[in-house]
Amino acid sequence: MNRRVVITGMGVRAPGALGRKQFWDLLSSGRTSTRRISFFDPAPYRSQVAAEVDFDAAAEGLSPREIRRMDRATQFAVVCAREAVSDSGIDLAAGSPHRVGVSLGSAVAAATSLEREYLVLSDSGRRWEMSVDHLSPHMFDHMVPSIMPAEIAWAVGAEGPVAMISDGCTSGLDAVGHAAALIREGSADIMISGATDTPITPIVVACFDAIKATTTYNDDPAHASRPFDGTRNGFVLAEGAAVFVLEELTSATNRGAHIYAEVGGFATRCNAYHMTGLKTDGREMAEAIRVALGQARLNPSDVDYINAHGSGTKQNDRHETAAFKRSLGACAYKTPVSSIKSMVGHSLGAIGSVEIAASLMAMENHAVPPTANLRTSDPECDLDYVPNTAREHHTDTVLTVGSGFGGFQSAMVLTRPWSACS
Template sequence: MGVVAPGEPGSKAFWDMMTSGRTATRPISLFDAAGFRCRIAAECDFDPALSGLTPQEIRRMDRAAQFAVVAAREALADSGLGDGEVDPDRVAVAIGNAVGNTTKMEQEYVVVSDGGRRWLTDWTYAVPHSYQFMVPSSVATEVAWLVGAEGPATVVSTGCTSGLDALGHAMQLIAEGTADVVIAGATEAPVSPITVACFDALKATTPNNADPAGACRPFDRDRDGIVLGEGSAVFVVEEAGHARRREARVHADLVGYASRANAYHMTGLKADGREMAEAIRAALRQARITPAEVDYVNAHGSGTRQNDRHETAAVKASLGGHAYRVPMSSIKSMVGHSLGAIGSIEIAASILAITHDVVPPTANLHHRDPECDLDYVPVHAREHPVDVVLSVGSGFGGFQTAVLVAAPGRVAA
C-alpha cells in the first residue's frame, strides 16, 4: 500500500499520526479562505517535486492525480512487483474519486473566464491539458500509465464511499477472472474555493475556525460539522494464489464487500441505519465471518449528528450485542473527510491496525453524545488484538458500503 494523507506523506508518517492522536487540521493555506464560513481543513504537506514528480507531470496533473501517482508508486515499491512480472493485460486499475480534478479545473476556468467576468470564455488562454482537468477518468489514466496496466481502467465515483467501492470493484475483477492484479484505491483534492463554498452552502462543515485541531469531533455531543480533508491511498490487490506464487508479503486479505443505497434523500439518512446494516450483514456473509469475530469497526464518523446516530444504529442492528464490546473509532477526527478518498485511507488505517494490534482513537471525543453509546476509543490509541476489521462508509446520494479486511490467512479461502 501507499498513502498520501494529511500531515506528512507516506504510510509510516500516517500511522505515527494515527497512534499519537494528533490532528492535521489547520487554517486553509491552499487559497485565501477569508470570507468563507469554514476556513479550516486537513491539508497534506505535499511537495510534488520532492515526491518525485517531474515538471511535466506537475504541469499535466491535478493535485488529486498527483496524490494518486505518488501513492501508487509507494504501493508498487511495497508490493515487490517487478517490471514485466505480470502480463499487462492482467493488470487493472480502479480509482475512487468524488469531485474530479477540482483544483486545476477551477483554476483554469478562472483564467479563461477572466476571473468569472466573461460568460463566453476565451479558450485561447487555456493550457493544453485543460480537457484532462474536466474528466475524472484522467486520474485512472495516469495510474495506468505509471504501472503499464492494459486491463480495465476505471474511476469509481459513488461520493464518499468511492474509496471503499473501488476496492470492492477490484475484488470483483479478480473474482470474475478479469485481472490477477488491480491497482486500487482512491484520491481527492477538494480543498478549493468551489468545493468549500458548496459545503458552506450546505452548512455541513464546522464553523469552529478558532480551534482547528479540536474542530472535528465525531460522536461528541458538541460536534458541529465535518472538516474537509484531502489525500490518497492506493493498494496492490492481488489474487491470493498469484501473491503466494511470487512469495509476496501480504498486509491483509480483502474478505468481504457489499454496497447498498437508501433511495431516500440526496444527503439525508434514515435514523434506523437499515441500509448500512444490510451492507454490513452482506459483507459478513460473503466473508463467512460472524459478528462476534469482528475485532474493530473503522467508522465513517463524519462528525455530524445525523451520521453518527445513523451509523451507531446500523452497527447495533448488524452486530447485535457484540456492538457494545467491539472498539469503534473515526480517523476523520485526525485527517478530516477527504470525500471520495477517505474510504481507502480508512482501509489503510484498518490494515495498519491489524499489523500493529492497535486501534487508532477518535480524537477530540471528550463529551459523548448520550445517543451514541458504543465504545468509540476516545482521545488515545488502544492496544487491542486485531485480526478482522469492518470499515464502513456513507455517502451523498444514499450510498452505504461495508468492507471487511482480515489478517493474512485468518479467513479460509
C-alpha cells in the same frame, strides 16, 4: 471462479503524513492535522478550516511535464500507486500487462485544476465571455475524470480493466471492492486500486458552506473535527489519497509477498431516499455490513474493530451507530469503534481508501487508532468509540464502512494475513 483476494502493497498521502509510517505515527499518537486553510484566503467562508497535505510534487519524483499535465488529485494517485507497487515487491513487467488493471475512486476529480483554469479564463470571475486563447492545453484532461486511472495505468503499464468509480464519499471503498470483484471473477490477476481527492478549493468549500455540513469551529482548528462528540457541528474538509496492490492469494503466497490482509467481503447499498438525508435506523448500512460479513463467512462476534465513517455530523454519527447495533446486535457494544476523520478530516471520495489504509495498519500493529477530540458524550452514540488515545487490541478482523451523499452505504471486511493463508 471465486478466487481469494489479498492486499500486498500500500501507498498513502494524507494530511500530516507522507507514507505509511508517518500515517500510522500520526494516527497512533492521536495527533490532529486539521488547520486553518492556507491554500487561499478563507475569511469569506463559513467554515475556514481543513486538513491539507504538505505535498511537493517535484520532491515526490514527478517530472515537470507530469506536474503540468496532472491535476493535484492525479498527482497524489500516481505517487501513491508507485509507492504501493514498490511496497508490494511485485514485478509487473514479468507477467501479462493484460492481466493488470486499475480501479480508482474520486468524488470531485480534478476540482483543483478546473477552478484554477476557470479563474484564468474569466479573469477571476470578472468576465462572462471567455476566450479560448487562454485555455490550457490540458483542459480536456481536467474535464474527463477517467484520465486519473488512465494515468496510473500508464505509470505501471496496466493494460487490463481500467475504471473510474465516483460514488461520492464511498468511492474509496467501492473502487477497492470493484477491484477485488474483478480478481475474484478472473478478469484480472492484479489490480492497482484506491482513491484520491483534493477538494480544498473555494467552490467546494462554498458548496459545503451552503448546506452547513462543515464545522464552524474556526478558532480551534486542531479540535474542530469531533466525530461522535456531543458538541460536534460538522465535518472538516480534507484532501488525500491511498492506493493498494490487490492480487490473487495463491500467486501472492507463491512469490513470498507480505500480505497485509484479505478482502474477505464487500457490499454496497443505496437508501433511495434523499441526496443528503439519512434514515435514522441505519438499515441500508446494516444490510451492507450483513452481506459483507456473509461473504467473509464471519459472525458479528468475529469483528475486532470497526473503522467508522464518523464524519462528525449528528445525522451521520447517529445513523451509523444505529447501523452497527442493527447489524452486529449485542456485539456492537463490545467492539471498539473509531473515526480517523477526527485527525485527518474528510477527504470525500478518497477517505474510504485512506480508512482502508488505517485499518491495515491497525491490523499490522494490533492497535486501534483513537477518535480524537471526543470529550462530551452524546446519549444516542453510546458505543465504545476509543476516545483520544490509541488502544492496544488484538485485531484480526476489521469492518470499515462508508456513507455518502446520494444514499450510498458501503462496508468491507478485512481479515488478518494468517487467516488468508490458512
